[in-house]
Amino acid sequence: MDANQILIKTVLITIFAVLGLVILLPRRGARGMAIRRLTLLLVMVSAVIAVIFPDLTNSVAAVLGVGRGTDLLLYGLIVVFLGFAVTSSAHNRRLDRQITDLARQIALTDAHTSPDTQKPTEDVNPK
Amino acid sequence: MDYESNDTTRGGSPMSTGMSAADRAIAERTWLVIPLFNEATVVGDVIRHATETFPHVVCVDDGSTDDSADAARRAGAHVVHHPINLGQGASLQTGLRYALSDTDAEYFVTFDSDGQHRVEDALDMVRRLATEPVDIVVGSRFLDGRTKPGAIKRLVLKAAVVFQNVTSGVRLTDAHNGLRALSRDAASSIRVTQNRMAHASEIVNEIGRLKLRYAEQPVHIIYTDYSRSKGQSVWNSVNIISDLIFK
Numbered sequence A: 001m002d003a004n005q006i007l008i009k010t011v012l013i014t015i016f017a018v019l020g021l022v023i024l025l026p027r028r029g030a031r032g033m034a035i036r037r038l039t040l041l042l043v044m045v046s047a048v049i050a051v052i053f054p055d056l057t058n059s060v061a062a063v064l065g066v067g068r069g070t071d072l073l074l075y076g077l078i079v080v081f082l083g084f085a086v087t088s089s090a091h092n093r094r095l096d097r098q099i100t101d102l103a104r105q106i107a108l109t110d111a112h113t114s115p116d117t118q119k120p121t122e123d124v125n126p127k
Numbered sequence B: 001m002d003y004e005s006n007d008t009t010r011g012g013s014p015m016s017t018g019m020s021a022a023d024r025a026i027a028e029r030t031w032l033v034i035p036l037f038n039e040a041t042v043v044g045d046v047i048r049h050a051t052e053t054f055p056h057v058v059c060v061d062d063g064s065t066d067d068s069a070d071a072a073r074r075a076g077a078h079v080v081h082h083p084i085n086l087g088q089g090a091s092l093q094t095g096l097r098y099a100l101s102d103t104d105a106e107y108f109v110t111f112d113s114d115g116q117h118r119v120e121d122a123l124d125m126v127r128r129l130a131t132e133p134v135d136i137v138v139g140s141r142f143l144d145g146r147t148k149p150g151a152i153k154r155l156v157l158k159a160a161v162v163f164q165n166v167t168s169g170v171r172l173t174d175a176h177n178g179l180r181a182l183s184r185d186a187a188s189s190i191r192v193t194q195n196r197m198a199h200a201s202e203i204v205n206e207i208g209r210l211k212l213r214y215a216e217q218p219v220h221i222i223y224t225d226y227s228r229s230k231g232q233s234v235w236n237s238v239n240i241i242s243d244l245i246f247k
Helices: A003-024 A029-052 A054-064 A069-113 B021-028 B040-050 B068-074 B088-100 B119-131 B151-168 B184-189 B199-210 B225-230 B236-245
Strands: B030-036 B056-061 B078-081 B107-110 B136-140 B180-183 B214-218
Touching: A003 A054, A003 A069, A029 A054, A029 A069, A054 A069, A069 B078, A069 B088, B021 B030, B021 B119, B030 B040, B030 B068, B030 B088, B040 B056, B040 B068, B040 B119, B056 B068, B056 B088, B068 B078, B078 B088, B088 B107, B088 B184, B088 B199, B107 B119, B107 B184, B119 B136, B119 B180, B119 B214, B151 B199, B151 B236, B180 B184, B184 B199, B199 B236
Parallel strands: B030 B056, B030 B107, B056 B078, B136 B214
Antiparallel strands: B107 B180, B136 B180
């Protein structure tokens, strides 16, 4: 590793860290969703371009100090994948909370309206 | 034998002659909240024994697939049914909500359905709520030498205690004790959003967040073969910690 590479690798890592944060800390609501969708679109478009112009990725990778074009794509894929994993997980937790609230509402409504919670059967404390 | 006649639309009646009048008055304003999931073999006995002291018991049937809910009802408990299995934390929150709807209720005890908790400990804790300036009394296995869990479990619990003290600012000696007595204030302000086993740590965090006045009570947990086989595995620590981080 010579001095040039260290510098470029720092730049590269910083870029990916910023990109990562943008994806991994999505804002809720319309703006967050739009950003995620645009990111996905960008990724798809980049993938298509990379297929059409395979040497392009190599050039870009060389500029950034990454070995090959495919390596660059792989790094990008990893960042995007992690972003979606975290987003999806957060979404599921939100859904869980909603389901819990619904189930609890049902449980309590049933309990307060159905008679058998209020009145135990005859054989209470048979002594 | 003395029979204390009680309002028959309520649950069981306290028949213990050993209770003082003061204790009976306190117990009359207390609800036991018992999360219930597939404990048909023991829950009936647990509730029958509990209702000798505490007349108001609510069992939250968390989608049991066996006879538990029926057994609980026959034994004298109010039963609230979760339409799907949500977890012990969710069951506690549902049970507390149900009990809070009784406007006469002042004290609430979270109590296990498998016979690990002692009714005497619960009564001692509620009495402290009534006589001392505390909002919540939490049981601890480690204040005296009564309880003897296995060595590995003890080590993991000690580590959990340190983690909990650091993250919540609440100093407890037992991180995961299911026996708790809450005042009405505590019961209505604590929000349990962790449905599964992380709820125990969440409750401690809530104590810290709400700045509740807390105290610990030495309790004896009865580890029978039955309860040991059902108990929480040490592996669950991983799940609990990750639940709390990614809440």
